[in-house]
Amino acid sequence: xxxxxxxxxxxxxxxxxxxxxxxxxxxxxxxxxxxxxxxxxxxxxxxxxxxxxxxxxxxxxxxxxxxxxxxxxxxxxxxxxxxxxxxxxxxxxxxxxxxxxxxxxxxxxxxxxxxxxxxxxxxxxxxxxxxxxxxxxxxxxxxxxxxxxxxxxxxxxxxxxxxxxxxxxxxxxxxxxxxxxxxxxxxxxxxxxxxxxxxxxxxxxxxxxxxxxxxxxxxxxxxxxxxxxxxxxxxxxxxxxxxxxxxxxxxxxxxxxxxxxxxxxxxxxxxxxxxxxxxxxxxxxxxxxxxxxxxxxxxxxxxxxxxxxxxxxxxxxxxxxxxxxxxxxxxxxxxxxxxxxxxxxxxxxxxxxxxxxxxxxxxxxxxxxxxxxxxxxxxxxxxxxxxxxxxxxxxxxxxxxxxxxxxxxxxxxxxxxxxxxxxxxxxxxxxxxxxxxxxxxxxxxxxxxxxxxxxxxxxxxxxxx
Amino acid sequence: xxxxxxxxxxxxxxxxxxxxxxxxxxxxxxxxxxxxxxxxxxxxxxxxxxxxxxxxxxxxxxxxxxxxxxxxxxxxxxxxxxxxxxxxxxxxxxxxxxxxxxxxxxxxxxxxxxxxxxxxxxxxxxxxxxxxxxxxxxxxxxxxxxxxxxxxxxxxxxxxxxxxxxxxxxxxxxxxxxxxxxxxxxxxxxxxxxxxxxxxxxxxxxxxxxxxxxxxxxxxxxxxxxxxxxxxxxxxxxxxxxxxxxxxxxxxxxxxxxxxxxxxxxxxxxxxxxxxxxxxxxxxxxxxxxxxxxxxxxxxxxxxxxxxxxxxxxxxxxxxxxxxxxxxxxxxxxxxxxx
Numbered sequence: 159x160x161x162x163x164x165x166x167x168x169x170x171x172x173x174x175x176x177x178x179x180x181x182x183x184x185x186x187x188x189x190x191x192x193x194x195x196x197x198x199x200x201x202x203x204x205x206x207x208x209x210x211x212x213x214x215x216x217x218x219x220x221x222x223x224x225x226x227x228x229x230x231x232x233x234x235x236x237x238x239x240x241x242x243x244x245x246x247x248x249x250x251x252x253x254x255x256x257x258x259x260x261x262x263x264x265x266x267x268x269x270x271x272x273x274x275x276x277x278x279x280x281x282x283x284x285x286x287x288x289x290x291x292x293x294x295x296x297x298x299x300x301x302x303x304x305x306x307x308x309x310x311x312x313x314x315x316x317x318x319x320x321x322x323x324x325x326x327x328x329x330x331x332x333x334x335x336x337x338x339x340x341x342x343x344x345x346x347x348x349x350x351x352x353x354x355x356x357x358x359x360x361x362x363x364x365x366x367x368x369x370x371x372x373x374x375x376x377x378x379x380x381x382x383x384x385x386x387x388x389x390x391x392x393x394x395x396x397x398x399x400x401x402x403x404x405x406x407x408x409x410x411x412x413x414x415x416x417x418x419x420x421x422x423x424x425x426x427x428x429x430x431x432x433x434x435x436x437x438x439x440x441x442x443x444x445x446x447x448x449x450x451x452x453x454x455x456x457x458x459x460x461x462x463x464x465x466x467x468x469x470x471x472x473x474x475x476x477x478x479x480x481x482x483x484x485x486x487x488x489x490x491x492x493x494x495x496x497x498x499x500x501x502x503x504x505x506x507x508x509x510x511x512x513x514x515x516x517x518x519x520x521x522x523x524x525x526x527x528x529x530x531x532x533x534x535x536x537x538x539x540x541x542x543x544x545x546x547x548x549x550x551x552x553x554x555x556x557x558x559x560x561x562x563x564x565x566x567x568x569x570x571x572x573x574x575x576x577x578x579x580x581x582x583x584x585x586x587x588x589x590x591x592x593x594x595x596x597x598x599x600x601x602x603x604x605x606x607x608x609x610x611x612x613x614x615x616x617x618x619x620x621x622x623x
Numbered sequence: 624x625x626x627x628x629x630x631x632x633x634x635x636x637x638x639x640x641x642x643x644x645x646x647x648x649x650x651x652x653x654x655x656x657x658x659x660x661x662x663x664x665x666x667x668x669x670x671x672x673x674x675x676x677x678x679x680x681x682x683x684x685x686x687x688x689x690x691x692x693x694x695x696x697x698x699x700x701x702x703x704x705x706x707x708x709x710x711x712x713x714x715x716x717x718x719x720x721x722x723x724x725x726x727x728x729x730x731x732x733x734x735x736x737x738x739x740x741x742x743x744x745x746x747x748x749x750x751x752x753x754x755x756x757x758x759x760x761x762x763x764x765x766x767x768x769x770x771x772x773x774x775x776x777x778x779x780x781x782x783x784x785x786x787x788x789x790x791x792x793x794x795x796x797x798x799x800x801x802x803x804x805x806x807x808x809x810x811x812x813x814x815x816x817x818x819x820x821x822x823x824x825x826x827x828x829x830x831x832x833x834x835x836x837x838x839x840x841x842x843x844x845x846x847x848x849x850x851x852x853x854x855x856x857x858x859x860x861x862x863x864x865x866x867x868x869x870x871x872x873x874x875x876x877x878x879x880x881x882x883x884x885x886x887x888x889x890x891x892x893x894x895x896x897x898x899x900x901x902x903x904x905x906x907x908x909x910x911x912x913x914x915x916x917x918x919x920x921x922x923x924x925x926x927x928x929x930x931x932x933x934x935x936x937x938x939x940x941x942x943x944x945x946x947x948x949x950x951x952x953x954x955x956x957x958x959x960x961x962x
Contacts, residue, residue, distance in 0.1 A: 220730055226683050227726040231719050233693050237708030238715055244708075245773050248701020249921050253929045256698040259691045260936040267687045268940075268947045271680035279950050325924050555709040555775075562779045566716045573720050577727050584734050 164554045166563035167239040170570060172536075174231050176529055177574055181225030183528045186300055186345070187352025188218050189293035191379075192273075196289040200282055205595070210372050211289075213593035214356075217585065219274055222266070224581050231570070239563070243543055243553035250316055250323045250331055254306040262299035266292050297345070304344055308337035310544050311535070312405045318547075335405055339398040340535075346391045347531065349383065350491060351524025356380040358521030359589055361514035369592045374508050377517075381498045381507070388491040395488060396451070402535075403452055406545060407461035409538035412474035413481040414448050415441075419462025423448040427482075431474040436464060472538045480530040480537075487527040494520060633927065634920040637699040638909075640933060644695050646898055648688035650801070650891055655682045657802020659725055659750020660795060661821060662743065670814045671743065675729065677809045677955045681947065682729060686722070698929055700919040702773050703909050710768045710775040711760045714782055718756035725749025754798045755791040762790030765905070766843055767912040786839060793832035797894065800825040804886040809955050822886055823878050830871050833897055837864070840904055844912055847904045860903060867896045 195211035198204070233255070237244050272280060272288040280288070315330025316323045325331055360376035363369045403410045411419065415426045417436055424443030431438050449458040463471050494516070501507045543550040655678040665671050678685075697704040708715060728746035735742055763782035768775060803822040807815055841848035851860060870892050877885035905911055909919045920926065 223683065223727060223730045226686070227723040230686065230690060230722060233690050234708060234715055234719060236697065237693070237704045238712050239709075241705040241709045241774060244697060245701055245705035248697055248704060249925045252694070252698030252701055252704075252921065253925055256691075256694045256929055257932055259687070259694045260932065260940065263687045263690060264684070264940045264943075267684035268943045271684060271947055272950060275680045276950055324922055325928070328924075328928050555712075557709050557775045557777065557779075558712065559779050562712050566712070569716060569720055573723055577723060580731055580738075581727065584731060587734070 161560055161564070163239075163558040163560055163563045164551055166560065166567050167554050167558065168550070170239065170563070170567045171235060173567070174228065174235060174570055174574075176532075177578065178225065178228040178232055179528065179532060180525055181221050181228065182296070182300070183348050183351045183525060184355060185218060185221050185225060186296040187349040188214060188221070188355075189289075189296045190349070191352060191356065192218060193286075193289040193293040196286045200286050206371055206375060209593045209595060210375060213372070215273060216588055219270070220581065220585055220588065222270060224578070226267075227577070228574075238566075239555055239558065240543075240553050241555040241557075243548065246321065246548060246553070247310075247323050247544060250325055251306045251309065254302050254309070254332070258299055258302035258306075262295045262302065266295035266299070269295070300345055300348070301341065304341045305332050305334070305337050308340045309334045311340075311539055312336040313544055313547060323544075336398075336401055339394070339401045343391070343394045343398045343531075344528075346387055346394055347524065347528050350387050350391060351528060353380040353383045353387070354491075354517075354520050354522075354524045357384065357517050358519075361517035362589075363592060364508065365511060365514050365518070370508075372593045377508070381495070381502075384491065385495040385499060388488070388495040392488050392492060395485075399452065402538075403461070406538065408463065408466045408470065409472055409477075409535070410452065411461045411463045411466070412472040412538055413477055413534060414452075414460070415474055415478040416448065416460060416462045417464050419460055419465050421449060421457045421459045422446040423452075423460045423462075425451065426478075429478065431478055433473060433475065469541065472540045477534045477537045480533040484527050484530040484534060487523050487530070490520070490523060491527075631917065633923055633930070634916055636930065637695075637920065637926055638916050640937070641692065641695040641699055642902065644688055645692040646895070648685075648692050649894060649898070651685035651688055652682075653798045653894065654678075654801040654805040654887075655685055656725075656750045656754050657798035657800065658806065659746050659802075660754060660799045661802050661806075662747045662750070664821075666813060666817055670817075672733075673810060673814060673955055674806060675732070675746075677806065679729060680951045683726070684944065684947065686726070689722075699921050699926060700909055700916070701921060702914065702919045705773065706768055706770050706775045706910050706914070707764065710777060711763065711782055712779060714756045714759045714763070718753050718760070721749040721752035721756065723749070725753060750798075751795060754795045758791035758794030759787045761794065762787030765790075765840060765901070765911065768910050770910060770913055786843065789839070790836065793829075793836060796825055796828045796832055800829050801887070801890050801894070804890045808884050808887045811954050811956060819878060819881065826871075826874055826878065826890075829893070833867070833893070836897075837900065846912065850904060850906075863896060863900050863903065867893065867900075870896060 192211050192214055195207045195214070199207035199211060269288040269291040272285065273292055276288065277285055309331060312335040313323075314334040315325060315327040317326050318324070356376050357380035360373040360380065363373035364377065399410070411417075414423070415429045415431050415438055416423055417438065422445065424445045425447035426438065426441055426443040429438035429441040429443075446456045449460055450456050452458065452460050463474065497513065498507065501510055501513060507513075539545055541549055541551065543553045658674050658678060662671060662674065665674060693704070696707070724745045726749075728742045728749065732739060732742035732746065759782060763784065766784060766786060768781070769777045800822060803818045803825055806818040807822060810818065841851060850856060870889055874886060874889040874893065877889055907915045907917065909916045
């Protein structure tokens with residue numbers, strides 16, 4: 159592979175967005191959970207809700223900070239590395255990004271300050287409202303950015319003049335054909351990701367026999383949500399796949415590793431796709447199952463990669479596997495939900511160490527599934543950046559040189575390695591420390607108000623020692 | 624004709640909105656970047672704690688204006704976004720990396736024990752380099768960006784010039800002044816005394832910098848010289864330097880009389896005047912020297928769609944910004960907060 163500004167920019171984008179997405183994936187669900195805990199605290203006055211909320215708010219703040227700085231990078235990268243794309247689609251996508259900033263980012267940033275530092279400075283109701291507004295901000299942010307992304311997969315509501323895009327119908331732009339599917343699939347994925355982290359941390363405390371009240375509460379709530387969302391997610395994923403089949407059949411063919419297409423297509427479980435020979439090696443498949451899944455009929459006809467010109471095919475070598483990884487994790491999540499139900503009905507949910515160990519191991523699976531899913535959908539859109547209209551190769555900044563692109567890529571890799579390394583280290587320290595106990599009371603004891611979340615952990619470490 | 628007039632008004636409104644967002648960013652992140660620039664020179668480590676605490680609840684909010692400026696340009700003037708950002712590839716890279724290191728220093732510094740000096744350095748160098756890079760971008764922007772077929776056609780080092788580097792240094796001093804006067808307002812005791820001393824020195828350097836940039840700019844582009852020095856503009860525009868001089872004098876007096884709020888307000892006013900002067904120099908160009916705001920504007924359909932939301936959202940944002948600052952009002956001392 160020869161290095162040129164295009165491939166370097168693609169690697170840089172994939173690298174920075176992959177790191178960035180980890181944080182929203184986690185903080186959207188977490189913000190909602192914190193808001194729920196704050197509501198329970200205001201409603202019941204039970205100290206456990208408040209202390210659990212404060213614990214997770216510290217983790218939220220750290221994750222949010224890392225998400226903010228990596229997000230600023232994204233908002234500039236569109237222009238620095240993809241200036242032809244920016245100029246071509248700016249009329250359409252610019253406003254969606256702008257709406258994300260003014261509806262979501264400001265709301266999150268302003269009320270996060272109050273959520274973190276304002277507990278003693280504002281009435282309890284205002285503090286709860288701040289928690290709810292932060293959660294609302296994260297959801298609005300997801301709404302706009304997924305709308306913009308979906309438009310690049312299924313563009314609608316525009317016309318092209320002189321090679322640039324002009325909007326004819328905003329409703330069609332925002333609610334483009336793949337958007338409802340992508341939004342529900344992604345938001346559910348984010349809630350599942352958060353649930354598995356909360357369940358994993360809670361299980362870790364149960365195994366260590368620490369903070370058992372907090373841990374049982376967290377574990378019960380997280381697994382309850384997983385039980386609802388895991389089967390729902392499989393349904394939503396299926397719907398999203400059907401939508402992709404309708405609008406981006408080449409992507410489906412690549413995901414399925416299907417070269418020939420046609421009726422009674424097998425579900426390929428294992429294969430090594432060979433792009434040059436246009437075939438799979440070592441293929442193992444279940445006959446007709448792919449047709450059944452995609453068309454809900456054994457004899458249904460599904461697309462094959464050979465039906466598309468070679469220069470309009472996505473490369474199946476990565477996404478065949480990332481898709482299987484995502485689906486596999488979905489099935490694992492469903493299994494966890496079922497096992498949890500069995501244990502709960504037998505009354506052994508909080509005493510089964512083996513299950514808690516599994517949950518600790520499952521902590522990162524939501525993140526892995528989200529990354530795998532995004533790799534699948536984004537690589538599956540290639541060679542287009544705006545599907546069917548603008549090629550990725552025509553979107554890159556024309557003035558960009560190999561040297562400059564290489565310098566920026568290396569800089570980001572080094573910087574992220576340092577920052578995320580340190581961030582992970584401090585997160586683990588926060589998690590090891592755990593929640594602090596707060597008494598039930600109408601008026602809680604005047605706590606030291608930390609100016610940043612991490613200092614609170616210091617205090618609790620010292621208190622424990 | 625009617626349609627053209629409507630289009631012009633919309634574009635003017637959008638120039639106002641994007642201009643306002645960029646200015647809000649300069650003011651709000653200006654003082655917290657300035658605190659980072661002053662950071663290693665503070666008398667004691669405890670003072671550094673206090674300095675950081677004065678901006679801890681608001682810094683990420685301040686930085687959001689930077690995203691708004693970028694996104695606003697992308698939405699309302701896509702060609703400007705597509706030309707200016709590639710032209711500034713390397714300075715913007717420096718700015719982004721610097722902002723990352725300084726942003727996370729807020730979170731990490733108070734946690735670290737052995738690593739603490741490193742996060743102090745990260746905060747200082749991040750603030751310094753981000754500011755310097757912004758100044759370089761500004762200077763290089765004033766000098767002009769070559770455009771062909773709606774794309775930047777210069778080299779990767781196009782931004783590098785004595786003027787742009789000078790602007791980088793000038794902005795560092797300018798943000799430091801904002802930071803020092805902010806701290807005068809929000810702190811007490813020896814730290815505040817130190818800030819008064821710093822502000823007095825910084826102010827002189829800032830005024831020298833403003834004067835130098837003002838005199839240098841007309842030599843860069845003949846159209847800027849013509850804008851300011853031809854009649855009758857010379858008379859109409861004379862209030863700009865005159866008011867600047869009056870403000871500078873008032874700032875000097877305010878610092879001498881140990882006023883607490885006035886220095887910050889007057890420093891912001893100095894920035895506003897400099898910004899206004901810059902706008903006068905460049906108008907109606909969005910990408911000097913060739914592309915005007917009219918040519919760069921997104922079509923009315925895009926502008927209107929955005930404006931409908933902005934009409935409600937910008938006032939709401941300003942409202943809850945004010946509320947947030949009000950909640951965290953008052954003097955910040957070492958006695959509370961981090962230990």
